[in-house]
Amino acid sequence: MEELRKRIVECDLCPRLVRFRVEVAKRRPKRYKDWEYWSRPLPGFGDEKARLLIVGLAPAAHGGNRTGRMFTGDGSGSWLAKALYETGFANKPESLHREDGFSLKDAYVTAVVRCVPPKNRPNSEEIENCNQYLVEEIKHLKNLKVILCLGSVALKGTLKALKKLYPEADLKGIKFGHGLLYRPSKLPFLLVTSYHPSRQNTQTGRLRWEEWISVFKKIREVLR
Ligand code: SF4
Numbered sequence: 001m002e003e004l005r006k007r008i009v010e011c012d013l014c015p016r017l018v019r020f021r022v023e024v025a026k027r028r029p030k031r032y033k034d035w036e037y038w039s040r041p042l043p044g045f046g047d048e049k050a051r052l053l054i055v056g057l058a059p060a061a062h063g064g065n066r067t068g069r070m071f072t073g074d075g076s077g078s079w080l081a082k083a084l085y086e087t088g089f090a091n092k093p094e095s096l097h098r099e100d101g102f103s104l105k106d107a108y109v110t111a112v113v114r115c116v117p118p119k120n121r122p123n124s125e126e127i128e129n130c131n132q133y134l135v136e137e138i139k140h141l142k143n144l145k146v147i148l149c150l151g152s153v154a155l156k157g158t159l160k161a162l163k164k165l166y167p168e169a170d171l172k173g174i175k176f177g178h179g180l181l182y183r184p185s186k187l188p189f190l191l192v193t194s195y196h197p198s199r200q201n202t203q204t205g206r207l208r209w210e211e212w213i214s215v216f217k218k219i220r221e222v223l224r
Pocket of ligand 1: 008011012013014017018041042113114115126129130
């Protein structure tokens with residue numbers, strides 16, 4: 001996994017994203033004027049013995065792209081850290097920066113695209129370029145029992161990786177929706193889908209806290 005992380009951090013396969021991840025740092029808001037932005041691809045983060053894998057979309061411009069850790073330092077990260085803490089998958093309710101002591105237990109967090117995309121919209125070529133890393137991460141996580149996909153793009157990217165890893169698995173009929181749980185035949189994991197905890201969802205009321213935490217409670221029950 002360490003070797004994989006190093007390869008991810010050095011990746012520059014997507015020219016548009018390579019440019020954008022650096023540009024974002026140049027146009028940083030005043031509140032982060034003293035930050036040295038990460039501005040590189042983000043590897044996954046968490047417990048390598050995890051039974052739960054959480055797959056997001058991509059690093060946020062001033063979240064992961066700034067701090068250098070998945071779901072760290074922005075609103076989505078706050079929602080995720082709090083839910084993971086409340087259901088026993090994290091040691092603290094906040095994920096703020098790389099040296100904050102936040103750690104995951106029995107959970108691993110990743111994304112279908114490792115570089116921040118303009119307007120949070122990676123194109124299909126970028127998703128395909130990055131898919132190899134998700135495939136490798138899933139292979140390394142030997143204890144996986146549940147994969148939680150946050151948003152429809154995360155679900156599509158995850159299905160793409162699973163088709164490569166488990167061509168015999170029956171993945172037809174899997175659709176995105178909040179709190180849905182699938183047990184595809186010939187796949188050794190459950191698949192769970194949820195809205196992404198982005199501000200567009202949490203601040204508009206599309207995703208309320210009770211709906212969000214209920215997904216993690218359901219997963220905790222399954223793992224028991
Ligand atoms: S998005 Fe993925 S494949 Fe593209 S440059 Fe970043 S790490 Fe490499």
